[in-house]
Amino acid sequence: VKMQTLHKALIFAAVIFLCVPGSIHGFGINIASVPTLRSSSMHVSKQPIFFATPSAAQRCSSLLPLRSKDKDAENQVPEASETVSDEASAESVEASVxxxxxxxxxxxxxxxxxxxxxxxxxxxxxxxxELEADAKTLEDLKAKGILKLASATELKETYIRLAADFENYRKRAASDLVRANDMATVNVVKELLVVLDTFERAGASIKCETEKEQSINNSYQAVNKELLKVLTKLNVEAIEPLGQEFDPNMHNAIQQLESKEYKENVVCQALQRGYKIADRVVRPALVVVSSGPGPEESGEESSAASEASESSA
Incomplete structure (x- = not known):
């Protein structure tokens, strides 16, 4: 009976060390080879035993008692060497024991x-x-309406704030886009106006004497017309300052002259045409402003007016 009990204990110990095939890096155990134990009172199976998880193997090792001594020299089992692995390996062991x-x-x-x-x-x-206590606390708050009211108020305030921020961002983005387009158009038009001025000066100064010269001039004027069409598509409008009251935002005065035809502070000459896009001035017109009639002219006008009044009287 003692021998059978001892054999059974040794078999339990062998099962613990042979429960996982090969070297078990995940448990930190290196299983040495164990000789096969045989007993007349127990049936020996050749099928390997596997544990699906490390916790299963540890639980089995905590359940089974281990004995390391054997009085029978023939049935002694060498002790398995246990080494703790420095690095945990995630590789699965496929060998069977x-x-x-x-x-x-x-x-x-x-x-x-x-x-x-x-x-x-x-x-x-x-x-x-613990979970039941937390759930009960939440249910109490919900029943009192504290949690629900706080959440609804917070969500409403957050929604209103986000909606206002989004609307402001949309307006700002649209304004920035329009401003960027206007700036790009203005920059392009300024470069084109230099070419347009050249065509206008050339057309005013050239006097064609032959048909060939006239055909060349007509070709240049055709290019000038196409350029004007492009500016029209870009919503560019010409500023016609002649006879208009001087506006420092639209006109650039370089001289002031006496004039019988135009009143004081009225544009009497246009030296260079100006251009604008909608209400934005691309280039102000270069003008000469009238200072009104001279002193002698104004005296003659006043005497003529007095004579006319006396005759009527």
């Missing part, structure tokens, strides 16, 4: 198993109680 069947119906095995399961059950019960 033959081991003996375990009597999982023994009283000691079942008692250990009950202890482990009871410990896990206690931990789970404690966690469930």
């Amino acid at each position: 033959e081991s003996e069947e375990v009597d999982i119906d023994s009283k000691e095995f079942l008692l250990r198993k009950v202890e482990v399961l009871q410990k896990e059950l206690d931990e789970t019960s404690a966690r469930v109680q």
Whole structure:
């Protein structure tokens, strides 16, 4: 009976070390080769035993008692060397090792198993109680309307703030886009006006004497007309200052002359045409402003007016 008990204990020890095939890096255990144990009172199985997870193997090692001594020299089992791995490896072990069947119906095995399961059950019960307490607190707040009211108010304020920010951003983006387009158009038009002025000066100064010269002039004037069409498509309008009251925003005065024809502070000559896009001035017109009639002219006008009044009287 003692020999059978001893053999059974040795078989349990061998099962613990042979439960996972090969070298178990995840557990930090290196299993040495163990000679096959045979007993007349137990059946030996050649099928390997596997554990799906490290916790299963650790639980099994905590359930089974280990004995390392054997009085029978023929049935001695060499101790397996245990080494702790420095780095945990995630590689799965695919090799298989033959081991003996375990009597999982023994009283000691079942008692250990009950202890482990009871410990896990206690931990789970404690966690469930904590969750139930949290759920009860939330239910109380919800029943009082505190949580629901606070969440609704916060969400409403957040929505209003985001909507206002988005509307401001949309308006600002649209304004920036229009401003950028206007600036790009103004820059292009300023460059084209230099070419347009050249065509206008050339057309005013050239006097064609032959048909060939006239045909060349007509070709240049055709290009000038096409350029004017392009400016029209860009909403560019010419500023016609002659006879208009001087406006410093639209006109650039370079001289002031006496004039009988135009009143004081009225543009009497246009030296260079100005251009604008909508209400934005691209280039002011270069003008000469009238200072009104001279002193002698004004005296003659006043005497003529007095004579006319006397005759009427």
